[in-house]
Amino acid sequence: xxxxxxxxxxxxxxxxxxxxxxxxxxxxxxxxxxxxxxxxxxxxxxxxxxxxxxxxxxxxxxxxxxxxxxxxxxxxxxxxxxxxxxxxxxxxxxxxxxxxxxxxxxxxxxxxxxxxxxxxxxxxxxxxxxxxxxxxxxxxxxxxxxxxxxxxxxxxxxxxxxxxxxxxxxxxxxxxxxxxxxxxxxxxxxxxxxxxxxxxxxxxxxxxxxxxxxxxxxxxxxxxxxxxxxxxxxxxxxxxxxxxxxxx
Amino acid sequence: xxxxxxxxxxxxxxxxxxxxxxxxxxxxxxxxxxxxxxxxxxxxxxxxxxxxxxxxxxxxxxxxxxxxxxxxxxxxxxxxxxxxxxxxxxxxxxxxxxxxxxxxxxxxxxxxxxxxxxxxxxxxxxxxxxxxxxxxxxxxxxxxxxxxxxxxxxxxxxxxxxxxxxxxxxxxxxxxxxxxxxxxxxxxxxxxxxxxxxxxxxxxxxxxxxxxxxxxxxxxxxxxxxxxxxxxxxxxxxxxxxxxxxxxxxxxxxxxxxxxxxxxxxxxxxxxxxxxxxxxxxxxxxxxxxxxxxxxxxxxxxxxxxxxxxxxxxxxxxxxxxxxxxxxxxxxxx
Amino acid sequence: xxxxxxxxxxxxxxxxxxxxxxxxxxxxxxxxxxxxxxxxxxxxxxxxxxxxxxxxxxxxxxxxxxxxxxxxxxxxxxxxxxxxxxxxxxxxxxxxxxxxxxxxxxxxxxxxxxxxxxxxxxxxxxxxxxxxxxxxxxxxxxxxxxxxxxxxxxxxxxxxxxxxxxxxxxxxxxxxxxxxxxxxxxxxxxxxxxxxxxxxxxxxxxxxxxxxxxxxxxxxxxxxxxxxxxxxxxxxxxxxxxxxxxxxxxxxxxxxxxxxxxxxxxxxxxxxxxxxxxxxxxxxxxxxxxxxxxxxxx
Numbered sequence: 083x084x085x086x087x088x089x090x091x092x093x094x095x096x097x098x099x100x101x102x103x104x105x106x107x108x109x110x111x112x113x114x115x116x117x118x119x120x121x122x123x124x125x126x127x128x129x130x131x132x133x134x135x136x137x138x139x140x141x142x143x144x145x146x147x148x149x150x151x152x153x154x155x156x157x158x159x160x161x162x163x164x165x166x167x168x169x170x171x172x173x174x175x176x177x178x179x180x181x182x183x184x185x186x187x188x189x190x191x192x193x194x195x196x197x198x199x200x201x202x203x204x205x206x207x208x209x210x211x212x213x214x215x216x217x218x219x220x221x222x223x224x225x226x227x228x229x230x231x232x233x234x235x236x237x238x239x240x241x242x243x244x245x246x247x248x249x250x251x252x253x254x255x256x257x258x259x260x261x262x263x264x265x266x267x268x269x270x271x272x273x274x275x276x277x278x279x280x281x282x283x284x285x286x287x288x289x290x291x292x293x294x295x296x297x298x299x300x301x302x303x304x305x306x307x308x309x310x311x312x313x314x315x316x317x318x319x320x321x322x323x324x325x326x327x328x329x330x
Numbered sequence: 331x332x333x334x335x336x337x338x339x340x341x342x343x344x345x346x347x348x349x350x351x352x353x354x355x356x357x358x359x360x361x362x363x364x365x366x367x368x369x370x371x372x373x374x375x376x377x378x379x380x381x382x383x384x385x386x387x388x389x390x391x392x393x394x395x396x397x398x399x400x401x402x403x404x405x406x407x408x409x410x411x412x413x414x415x416x417x418x419x420x421x422x423x424x425x426x427x428x429x430x431x432x433x434x435x436x437x438x439x440x441x442x443x444x445x446x447x448x449x450x451x452x453x454x455x456x457x458x459x460x461x462x463x464x465x466x467x468x469x470x471x472x473x474x475x476x477x478x479x480x481x482x483x484x485x486x487x488x489x490x491x492x493x494x495x496x497x498x499x500x501x502x503x504x505x506x507x508x509x510x511x512x513x514x515x516x517x518x519x520x521x522x523x524x525x526x527x528x529x530x531x532x533x534x535x536x537x538x539x540x541x542x543x544x545x546x547x548x549x550x551x552x553x554x555x556x557x558x559x560x561x562x563x564x565x566x567x568x569x570x571x572x573x574x575x576x577x578x579x580x581x582x583x584x585x586x587x588x589x590x591x592x593x594x595x596x597x598x599x600x601x602x603x604x605x606x607x608x609x610x611x612x613x614x615x616x617x618x619x620x621x622x623x624x625x626x627x628x629x630x631x632x633x634x635x636x637x638x639x640x641x642x643x644x645x646x647x648x649x650x651x652x653x654x655x656x657x658x659x660x661x662x663x664x
Numbered sequence: 665x666x667x668x669x670x671x672x673x674x675x676x677x678x679x680x681x682x683x684x685x686x687x688x689x690x691x692x693x694x695x696x697x698x699x700x701x702x703x704x705x706x707x708x709x710x711x712x713x714x715x716x717x718x719x720x721x722x723x724x725x726x727x728x729x730x731x732x733x734x735x736x737x738x739x740x741x742x743x744x745x746x747x748x749x750x751x752x753x754x755x756x757x758x759x760x761x762x763x764x765x766x767x768x769x770x771x772x773x774x775x776x777x778x779x780x781x782x783x784x785x786x787x788x789x790x791x792x793x794x795x796x797x798x799x800x801x802x803x804x805x806x807x808x809x810x811x812x813x814x815x816x817x818x819x820x821x822x823x824x825x826x827x828x829x830x831x832x833x834x835x836x837x838x839x840x841x842x843x844x845x846x847x848x849x850x851x852x853x854x855x856x857x858x859x860x861x862x863x864x865x866x867x868x869x870x871x872x873x874x875x876x877x878x879x880x881x882x883x884x885x886x887x888x889x890x891x892x893x894x895x896x897x898x899x900x901x902x903x904x905x906x907x908x909x910x911x912x913x914x915x916x917x918x919x920x921x922x923x924x925x926x927x928x929x930x931x932x933x934x935x936x937x938x939x940x941x942x943x944x945x946x947x948x949x950x951x952x953x954x955x956x957x958x959x960x961x962x
Contacts, residue, residue, distance in 0.1 A: 132530070158532035170527035172520045183520045184531040186513045199513070239532050394767045396774065441949050448710065449948050451770055452903070456896045460941045463893065467934045571892055575778045578771060615782040618775050625772060626761050 083146040085110040085274060086243060091140035093126055093298075100126045102298045104140070110242075113265075113275045115285045115306075118295035119318055124278045125167060127295070128245050132164045133157040144243070159188070163241035165232040167248045167278075171220035177231060178216040181206055184238035206234050210264060226257030233264065244268065246277045250284055258284055286310075294318070343641040343648070355496060365488040372488070374600035375495035376557045379502050381580040381592025383549035386506055388578070389587030390515065391542040392522030394447055397454025398577055400438070400461055401431045401547040403569030405554025407465070410478040410564040420484050420559045424552055431551020432544045439543035443536045455574075462570035477565025484559050491560060498556070499593075502549060506589050509545070518542060576614075579621040585631020594633035673807070680808045682922070682929050688814045688883075690921025691821030695876040696894055697901040697913040698828065699869025705845040705908020706865050709766055712773040713754065714873055715895030716780040720747050721874025722881040722890065723784055726795045736798055743878055744871050751870030752863055777891055785888040792885035817879045824875065825914065832910065841865060845908055893937065900944040906954030915955060919943070 086108035093101040101123045108114065116124050129135040131142060133154040142149050149157055172180050181203040189199060207213050210230050220228060229249055236244060246265070250258045258281070265288055269275055279285040286292075286306040294302040294309060296318040302309055309315055359368060380402060387393045408427040412418040418426070438457060442450040466474050473479075485491050509515055520528045521535050528535050558564040567573060576599070584595025599617055606613045624632065700714050724743030728734050734742075754776060762768035797813040805815075832838035843851040844861045852858055876894075877886075884890070901920050905912025920943060928936040947954065 134526075134529075153534075154529040155532045155534045158530065163532075164530060166527065166530070170524045170530075172523040172527065174523055175516070175519060179516060180520075183516050183528075183533075186517065187528075187532040235527075235531050388767075394770060396770065441945070445948060445952055448766060448770075449903070449952060451767070452710070452899050453944060453948055456900065456941055456944050459892055459896055460937050463937045467937070571774075571778070575774055579775060582771065612782075612786065615779060615786070618779040618782065621775055622758060622772065622779075625768075625775075626758065 084108075084143065085112075085145060087141075087143040088131075089141040089143070091127075091130060091142065092138045093123075093130060093135060094138045100298050101130065101137075104295070104298070104300050106293055106300065106303060108243075108274060108276070110274055111269075111272060112291060113269045113289050114277070115289035115292040116276055116278045116295065117280075117282060117285070117292060117309075121297075122295040122318075123298040124295055125247055126298075128164050128247055128276075128278065131157075131245060132162055155187075158239050158241075161240070161242035162245065163236040163239045163243070164245035165229075165236050165247055165249065167251065169220075169228040169232045171223075171228060171231055171235075173220050176217050176219055177212055177223070178203060178207065180220065180231060181234050181238050184235045188239045203238065206237050209267075210234050210237075211260070224257070225252045226254065226260065229253065229257075229261060230264065233261075237268075242274060244273050244275045246275065248278050248280065250279055250281045262288060343645040344637060346644055347637060347641045352500075356493075359489050359492060368488040368492040370600055370604055372491050372495045372560055373557075374597045375492075375499045376553055376560070376596075377577070377580055377599060378593040378596035379499050379553040379556075380550060380577045381584060381596050382503055382506055382589055383546045383553070384577050384581050385586060385589055385592050386510070386542055386549075387546045388581065389589075390510055390518045390522060391539060392447065393539060393542065394451045395438075395454045395543075395546070396451045396578075397438070397456070397458035397574060398546075398550060399569050399571070399574030400454060400458040401434060401550030402554035402557070402573055402577075403458070403461060403465070403566075404434050405431045405551030406558035406564040406568045407478070408551065409555030409558045410481055413481045413559070414478060420482055420555075423559070424555045427555035428548040428552035431554070432548040434551070435543045435547025436540070439540050439547075443539055458569055458574055459571060462566045465566045465569060475566060477563055477567075479563045481559050481562045481564065483562050484556070495556070495560075498553075502553075503589065503593065506545075506549075510589055514538070514541075572614075579617060583617075583621050583624050583632060585633045588631065588634055590637075591631045591633040594636065595631065598632070677808055678929060680806055682925050684805065684808060684810055684814070686922040686925035688817050688921075689925055690918045691818045692876050692880055693894075693897055693901055693921050694825060694914050694917035695821055695872050696898040697905065697917050698825065698910055699872040700898050701902045701905065701908055701910060701913045702841070702845075702865050703869050704902060706841065707764065707862050709759070709764060709769040710773075710899065711759075711866075711869070712770060712895060713751075713776045713780070714773075714869065714898060715891030716777045717747050717751060717870040717873035718877040718880075718894055719784065719886070719888070719891040720750065720780065721877030722795070722886040723788065723793070723877075724874065725878045725881050726793050726886055730793075730795060740878060744874050747874035748867040748871045751866050755863060755866045777895075781888045781891065788886075788888070790888060792887040794885050795881040797882040811883075813882050817883065820875070820879055824872070828872075829910070837861075837864065893940075896944075897940050900940050900947070902954075903952070904943060904947045904954050906956035909954070909956040912954055912956030 084107050088107070089105050091101055091104040092099070104123075104127065116127065118124055126135065130137050131149075133149070133152050133156065137150065144160060144162060147160070149160060149162070152160070171177075172183065175183065182199055185199045185202045185206075204213075204216075207216055210233065212227065212230060212234060215223060215227060220231065223231065233244075233246070233249070249261055249265070253261065262284065265275065265277070269288075277285060277289060290305065292302070292304065292306055292309045293300060294312075294315050296314075301314045301318060302312045304312075358371065362368075380398075384395070384398050387395050387398070405427040408430045409420075409423040412423040412426060413420065438454055442453060469475070483491070484494055510518070517528070517533055517538055520531075521533065521538055525535055554568060557568070580595040580599055581592045582595070583598060584593060585591025602617060603613050606616065628635070696714065696718060700711065703709065703711055703714075721743050724746060725739045728739035728742050729736055754773075758772050758776065759769060762772060797811070799812040799816050801812050802809045803812050803815050804810075832841060840851070840856045840861055841864075843854070844856055844858050851861075897920060901913055901916040904919065905914070905916035920940065923943065924936045924939045927939050
């Protein structure tokens with residue numbers, strides 16, 4: 083049984099083919115990067131995987147079951163969770179409450195039984211280093227902390243597959259370092275992770291495999307070294323700001 | 331802020347204030363021996379109840395149901411029909427009317443779930459206004475503009491009415507406060523803040539929105555029927571814009587997202603209404619102006635700041651007493 | 665139906681009456697809806713006081729021509745100006761602080777509408793007021809005798825809508841309005857002042873509503889609650905036509921106006937209000953983006 087299997091996935095909008103015939107497989111425990119120029123369809127793919135969009139054609143199977151047609155909250159219960167490119171915290175709730183809400187929403191599943199919601203939330207805050215900020219409102223947090231809060235909210239859903247959408251965007255070098263070690267720890271603990279990123283140098287340090295999209299089509303899929311020397315990939319990036327790629 | 335764990339409950343000056351206010355409200359019939367005033371306070375309690383039900387929708391789940399008057403009207407007319415044509419007594423018509431109201435809540439709620447708040451606001455508004463017109467127009471069933479009269483009152487004595495309304499208001503407020511301070515309340519707030527993010531953490535937002543609809547519409551209709559019995563009359567005005575707009579003025583003045591806020595707003599409205607009775611019809615006008623001013627200048631409403639102000643005062647007073655006691659104790663020992 | 669020409673004439677007469685009266689209704693609704701849809705497309709807010717401007721126009725012309733006994737032309741111009749000014753005042757004082765909050769605007773403008781209703785009720789009393797017709801007499805159109813005032817409504821509405829169309833598509837200001845509604849930031853980069861445009865459109869919309877009220881004042885009597893149902897029809901039309909689409913509003917106004925008239929003639933006038941509600945719910949459930957709106961993903 084494949085952990086994640088995406089088969090000939092297509093998503094068409096009026097006048098735009100956002101995803102065209104995408105197919106790939108993921109093993110449990112992999113950590114994969116998803117890259118491509120702006121508008122390549124990366125976030126669209128995440129939205130398809132999490133039920134925020136319905137595919138026009140194709141299949142998505144998670145742990146042997148199809149997840150087509152499921153609503154976002156149902157897919158979260160199945161074990162797939164994503165973070166938002168621009169963080170969407172619950173702005174009138176404190177950091178702590180942001181995580182508690184996520185825990186509560188998932189308590190009914192067998193995984194959540196036996197521990198109080200508050201305890202669980204505190205554990206997550208501890209692991210991610212948010213403890214001192216627990217009573218603060220999201221409005222008072224730095225961009226780096228907001229990204230960590232996003233990850234915290236997703237972790238509270240006890241995912242098996244974590245989708246991170248441009249986690250490093252807008253972060254300082256030290257914040258990126260902090261988030262990188264968090265991601266690596268999560269991966270070490272068995273979480274399967276897909277990361278969309280534009281900061282390719284930082285991404286290549288973390289992931290073991292990279293899938294490249296361009297205009298909705300998968301043009302490459304392999305280990306980082308292969309990707310950086312792949313001609314199609316270089317052309318795709320050079321066509322729209324290849325400098326970030328050349329330095330990876 | 332929102333999430334209160336009952337194990338960590340501590341008695342603060344705010345709770346003291348609440349107790350004092352409650353005590354005062356219970357003792358009013360002893361202090362003011364005018365049945366007319368008691369009747370007025372019943373209306374205040376009724377409008378307070380409308381306001382808190384509306385606040386659950388607007389302030390907690392973020393659903394701007396402009397047509398809230400629809401549920402009130404349904405409750406009032408349901409009570410009238412059940413009582414006048416089927417002979418049901420008030421204590422039975424009220425919960426049944428509540429259920430009928432919840433049914434309407436379902437009818438309006440389900441189609442509006444997947445739409446933007448704008449459509450919900452406009453559709454409910456249209457439904458309420460047009461229902462008012464229909465009720466007038468189909469006057470063979472509903473007696474048109476005059477409405478249905480002769481409902482049984484809850485009691486013939488205003489003092490019973492007063493205590494009934496007060497206790498029911500307390501129960502209603504209590505239920506809503508429990509919901510709002512609980513896990514469900516936290517979830518509702520998250521849906522209000524960022525619905526997409528709420529879905530992304532596994533919350534079934536449609537289910538919770540519908541739940542809120544059902545609770546609010548039940549309460550709106552329940553209290554609508556209470557009002558019909560109290561006034562022994564159900565007229566088209568209960569559906570209409572005056573009722574709906576008055577309810578949200580009460581909520582805005584008292585404070586949105588507070589649950590207890592609308593109680594203050596309702597009392598202010600009714601008391602102001604009475605004091606200005608001499609001026610005539612300007613009363614609603616003045617309240618509308620007050621609402622606009624408060625909305626612009628004091629958007630959190632009048633109740634929260636008042637509570638903070640008074641409870642801070644209470645705390646300072648109790649601190650003074652504590653300091654005095656300590657010095658007395660010390661001098662006794664030495 | 666064959667043979668007796670009298671019976672055929674009856675049927676034709678009803679059809680013509682529906683055509684004409686439906687046209688009158690559609691014309692009024694179109695004028696109300698166009699202003700509203702412009703505001704929605706531009707500022708992304710719904711002004712529930714729009715119906716109040718309609719009411720103020722009607723009472724304005726009543727006051728100036730009947731109470732003050734000034735000439736009709738003065739009544740027209742004065743009413744339009746005063747209503748436009750009130751609209752601008754409202755936008756500046758009550759709406760701008762809300763910073764574009766949709767719910768805030770809905771509540772604020774509803775309370776304002778109530779405020780105006782109360783003021784009118786206090787000043788004029790609850791009994792309906794009649795304004796004499798601007799043009800007396802009747803016109804015979806294809807065998808049907810219609811009050812000239814009603815025809816005036818259609819003619820003025822057509823001229824106004826046509827003029828508006830030309831204005832928006834041909835003049836600089838019209839272009840500015842379109843550009844701000846499509847992309848406020850880009851528009852400001854090119855030097856278009858959004859605040860002024862929004863003020864202008866608010867005034868324009870209010871004037872259109874007032875004009876509708878002025879035209880209708882002799883036809884229907886003016887009462888303090890007359891702002892409510894036209895408002896509901898106006899936003900139903902705006903939603904049916906597609907938020908922000910002027911052409912859509914015109915089309916939708918025709919649909920709503922004629923549906924209402926047909927139902928009133930064929931079934932019963934009592935049920936005609938229900939038509940609006942049914943149309944609104946159908947649109948919301950089946951195609952919320954309206955006829956001319958773009959379909960967006962949920």
